[in-house]
Amino acid sequence: MKKRVLAGFFLSLSLMLSACSGGGGTAAPADPAKPQEGQAAAAKTELVVAAEQEPVGYDPHKVPAASSVRVYALIYDSLTKLDENMNIIPNLAEKWEVAPDGKTITMFLHKGVKFHNGKDMTADDVKFTFERIMNPDTGSIAKSYFSSVESIEVKDPTTVVFKLKNADAAFIANTASAYASIVPSGSTDLTKEAIGTGPFKMEKAEPGQYVLLKKNPDYFNKDVPKVETIKFQIMKDEAERLAAIRSGKIDISVVSADSAKLLEGKPGVQVKNYQSLEYSYLGINVNKKPFDNPKVREAISYAVDRNQIVQTVWKGEAALTGPIAPAITNWAVDTATYPTYKTDVEKAKQLLAEAGFPNGFDTQIETAATYPDMVETAQVIQQQLKAIGINAKINQLEWGNYIEVWKSKDMNLMVGRNTSGVDADRSMRFFFSTTGSANVWNYSNPAYDELVAKALATVDQAERKKLYEQAQTMLVADAPNLFLASPKNYYAVRDNIDFTPTAAGEVYSLIKTAIK
Amino acid sequence: MGSYLIKRVASLIPILFGISVLVFTILHLVPGDPASIMLGTNATPEAIAALHKSMGLDQPLITQYFHWIGGMLQGNFGVSVHSGEEILPQIIKRFLITLQLTVFGVLIGWALAIPFGILSAIRAHSKTDIIVRVATLLGISVPNFAIGTLLLLGLSLYFNWFPPIDVVSFWENPVEAFKVFILPAVTMGIVVAAGVMRMTRSAFLETMDKDFIRTARAKGNSQWTIVIGHAFRNSSIPIVTIAGMQIGYLLGGSVIVEQLFSIPGLGQYILEGIYQRDYPVVQGGVLFVALVFVLVNLLIDLIYTWIDPRIKY
Numbered sequence: 001m002k003k004r005v006l007a008g009f010f011l012s013l014s015l016m017l018s019a020c021s022g023g024g025g026t027a028a029p030a031d032p033a034k035p036q037e038g039q040a041a042a043a044k045t046e047l048v049v050a051a052e053q054e055p056v057g058y059d060p061h062k063v064p065a066a067s068s069v070r071v072y073a074l075i076y077d078s079l080t081k082l083d084e085n086m087n088i089i090p091n092l093a094e095k096w097e098v099a100p101d102g103k104t105i106t107m108f109l110h111k112g113v114k115f116h117n118g119k120d121m122t123a124d125d126v127k128f129t130f131e132r133i134m135n136p137d138t139g140s141i142a143k144s145y146f147s148s149v150e151s152i153e154v155k156d157p158t159t160v161v162f163k164l165k166n167a168d169a170a171f172i173a174n175t176a177s178a179y180a181s182i183v184p185s186g187s188t189d190l191t192k193e194a195i196g197t198g199p200f201k202m203e204k205a206e207p208g209q210y211v212l213l214k215k216n217p218d219y220f221n222k223d224v225p226k227v228e229t230i231k232f233q234i235m236k237d238e239a240e241r242l243a244a245i246r247s248g249k250i251d252i253s254v255v256s257a258d259s260a261k262l263l264e265g266k267p268g269v270q271v272k273n274y275q276s277l278e279y280s281y282l283g284i285n286v287n288k289k290p291f292d293n294p295k296v297r298e299a300i301s302y303a304v305d306r307n308q309i310v311q312t313v314w315k316g317e318a319a320l321t322g323p324i325a326p327a328i329t330n331w332a333v334d335t336a337t338y339p340t341y342k343t344d345v346e347k348a349k350q351l352l353a354e355a356g357f358p359n360g361f362d363t364q365i366e367t368a369a370t371y372p373d374m375v376e377t378a379q380v381i382q383q384q385l386k387a388i389g390i391n392a393k394i395n396q397l398e399w400g401n402y403i404e405v406w407k408s409k410d411m412n413l414m415v416g417r418n419t420s421g422v423d424a425d426r427s428m429r430f431f432f433s434t435t436g437s438a439n440v441w442n443y444s445n446p447a448y449d450e451l452v453a454k455a456l457a458t459v460d461q462a463e464r465k466k467l468y469e470q471a472q473t474m475l476v477a478d479a480p481n482l483f484l485a486s487p488k489n490y491y492a493v494r495d496n497i498d499f500t501p502t503a504a505g506e507v508y509s510l511i512k513t514a515i516k
Numbered sequence: 517m518g519s520y521l522i523k524r525v526a527s528l529i530p531i532l533f534g535i536s537v538l539v540f541t542i543l544h545l546v547p548g549d550p551a552s553i554m555l556g557t558n559a560t561p562e563a564i565a566a567l568h569k570s571m572g573l574d575q576p577l578i579t580q581y582f583h584w585i586g587g588m589l590q591g592n593f594g595v596s597v598h599s600g601e602e603i604l605p606q607i608i609k610r611f612l613i614t615l616q617l618t619v620f621g622v623l624i625g626w627a628l629a630i631p632f633g634i635l636s637a638i639r640a641h642s643k644t645d646i647i648v649r650v651a652t653l654l655g656i657s658v659p660n661f662a663i664g665t666l667l668l669l670g671l672s673l674y675f676n677w678f679p680p681i682d683v684v685s686f687w688e689n690p691v692e693a694f695k696v697f698i699l700p701a702v703t704m705g706i707v708v709a710a711g712v713m714r715m716t717r718s719a720f721l722e723t724m725d726k727d728f729i730r731t732a733r734a735k736g737n738s739q740w741t742i743v744i745g746h747a748f749r750n751s752s753i754p755i756v757t758i759a760g761m762q763i764g765y766l767l768g769g770s771v772i773v774e775q776l777f778s779i780p781g782l783g784q785y786i787l788e789g790i791y792q793r794d795y796p797v798v799q800g801g802v803l804f805v806a807l808v809f810v811l812v813n814l815l816i817d818l819i820y821t822w823i824d825p826r827i828k829y
Contacts, residue, residue, distance in 0.1 A: 048681075054788060056554065056598040056599060056792065057598055057599050057600065062567075063554065063598075064554070064555055064556065064558050065554060065556075136562055136566055137566055137569070137570075138566060139551075139562075139563045139564075139565075139566025139567045139569075139570065140563065141555055141558050141559065141560060141563050143560070143562070143563065144560050189600075191599065191600035192600070207599070207601065207606060207780065208610065208780025208784065208785065209682060209683060209778075209780050210682070233681055233778075234778060234780075235681075235778045236775055236778060236784075237775055237776050237777075237778070239665045239668060239669060239776070240668060240776060240777065240778060242669075243668045243669055243672035243673070243678055244672075244678055244681065246672055246673065247672045247676055247677070247678035249678050249681050250681070398548075399548075399553065399791065400546070400547065400548025400549075400552075400553045400791070400793055401546075401547040401548050402548075403548055403552045403553055403556060403557065403559075404547040404548050404549075404552065405547075406557055407552060407559070416557065418557070437559070437560040437561070438557060438558065438559075
């Protein structure tokens with residue numbers, strides 16, 4: 001009875017709606033940006049991507065927010081980029097040479113590349129870009145990527161030479177970052193206009209509604225892009241995104257693992273996933289009592305069942321991870337080699353007793369209320385720690401507040417998520433060396449520092465890999481963080497869209513996306 | 517009347533000044549700042565410092581306040597610390613969207629509430645009354661995000677109908693705008709209706725017991741004449757009061773409805789500003805909403821004098 005009433009209500013509403021849309025209830029993908037004047041529905045040339053967050057600006061050197069990167073990385077190019085196997089491939093630089101001592105890197109630029117305003121892209125623009133990134137007033141987070149740069153020389157319009165203070169094996173990988181996008185020399189305020197060399201041009205940004213990008217017909221790679229326009233439609237609510245993708249209003253949307261399950265087998269939509277570069281962690285402040293005692297940290301590491309986190313929080317759709325996410329196959333270590341990954345409650349209790357806490361203790365886990373997975377991870381860990389007598393109170397913080405606590409270096413335990421950099425250096429030095437910017441755990445181990453510094457200065461990649469394996473093993477044993485799970489990311493894609501997401505990032509896939 | 521208006525408008529100044537101090541203080545007391553939120557856990561201390569400098573957040577708080585309020589007095593709302601865009605044009609643009617949504621939602625709400633409210637008052641304790649009261653209780657109890665989500669999913673799954681994703685104004689394209697706003701307006705309208713309906717019912721119940729209604733009946737007037745001609749105007753003060761308050765709230769942006777249906781209204785703008793700690797956006801936005809709220813209240817007070825000539829200012 002109730003169902004009939006409800007159906008009747010929807011029926012009358014939809015009749016009313018279709019009456020005023022002058023046709024059937026199904027919506028043809030109209031293109032409001034280009035009203036089609038009286039012609040029959042032309043072939044679809046616009047790709048509509050749901051943006052779950054509104055971009056907060058398009059200056060690649062100032063705005064690290066993912067909501068902005070996914071847009072400006074289509075407008076700008078960097079010197080190098082990554083393929084789906086995490087290998088560095090040419091982009092604006094068609095090749096490069098590293099001197100035997102690793103201190104001179106010569107980049108040879110693609111000829112005939114033009115900015116969207118018609119100006120040629122030359123070595124001067126590259127020099128200007130890197131100087132802008134390195135200027136402290138810019139406030140670029142990529143500044144720390146290029147701290148080894150001593151000077152930049154323009155040899156000729158298509159050759160640029162980077163002189164380094166010390167050998168820096170991560171340098172080339174860091175030039176693949178969207179934060180190192182090449183901008184026209186002389187740019188001052190990139191918030192006003194975005195002029196890059198990329199496959200798409202900024203056409204229109206309607207705050208709160210959408211960002212429209214138009215194909216760059218002069219893009220230096222003639223094979224791409226394959227669509228005329230890309231529209232990032234701002235839709236902050238997951239339920240709305242699901243309804244929109246099912247009714248064909250949008251073509252591509254990021255969805256949660258739960259929604260992915262709901263969409264499985266629904267007509268018109270495919271769900272695609274890939275192993276992300278992110279991993280979740282439990283951060284431990286090694287300055288705070290009792291966590292300054294390595295035995296306590298080891299006990300926690302034995303007590304936490306990482307597999308249970310994979311099953312409960314990520315419904316099995318995540319991989320165990322060490323300090324470097326498993327998707328980065330070149331650097332990650334097989335987690336089976338870590339002894340503490342085999343949960344052992346008895347051993348954990350014994351270690352706690354040896355450390356002087358036979359009855360456990362009380363503590364607190366900070367987590368971000370904004371991200372349900374972080375809250376759930378904290379809850380699972382809370383239960384697991386209870387088994388060895390540690391009573392942890394969970395503190396759910398709003399994101400801005402969470403960042404403050406993270407910065408304070410004064411937390412006890414904290415659940416969070418990191419993204420592994422493409423090069424091992426970032427995951428290792430930035431997060432855990434004594435002077436690392438993101439080392440908020442007060443972890444300081446001279447042996448570790450020496451190891452990662454040596455790895456950074458080692459040009460021979462096989463040798464480097466060995467050093468990083470040692471460093472990862474050391475980190476897991478010292479446990480300033482427990483590395484938990486690296487989830488899969490999900491996309492819902494309409495059937496007629498040829499889009500394959502990979503760990504190389506959304507932009508890499510969007511450039512090649514075609515409408516069937 | 518004229519002097520009353522001048523007094524009322526003059527009293528706006530201390531109110532708005534107080535609100536400006538309050539908003540500024542609360543906002544800056546909240547932990548988190550725009551630079552570290554923007555940089556997240558990738559932040560380096562020097563990047564934060566550079567951003568603070570470019571956002572003007574390295575100044576002492578009192579300097580920041582006077583700098584902002586000084587600009588406001590000249591009608592300069594400043595720029596967003598994140599996007600660098602002018603705030604005032606954004607506020608006006610989004611307010612107009614919220615205004616359309618509110619008017620539409622309130623009209624739907626009233627169209628439901630007033631006739632049914634009257635009906636349930638003049639047939640108190642009948643079956644009709646019970647049904648209306650239960651419906652009202654549902655309207656008040658079911659949260660609007662649940663109603664909105666059900667509408668959206670129900671229509672898109674069973675009828676493959678989804679509202680247009682680009683928001684247009686009624687004066688640009690009324691048909692398209694109707695399609696854009698109908699679902700959020702119905703969602704809003706249901707909540708509005710529930711409140712107005714209860715008030716209408718109780719106001720009418722009270723009026724229908726009055727002596728003058730008995731006199732009107734004794735003269736042999738029909739029920740219809742009594743309700744419309746005698747009871748309606750005498751019951752409308754409390755109805756107008758609650759309606760005015762609702763409009764005031766809704767014009768501040770019905771945040772949940774705007775978020776759910778991706779309507780780029782004022783509420784969504786301020787909410788996003790709060791998340792990002794975009795101080796000038798939130799300060800300017802809240803002050804604007806406060807001004808609107810106070811003006812709506814003033815308008816309601818003026819409507820009283822028209823409803824009931826005995827009210828004099």
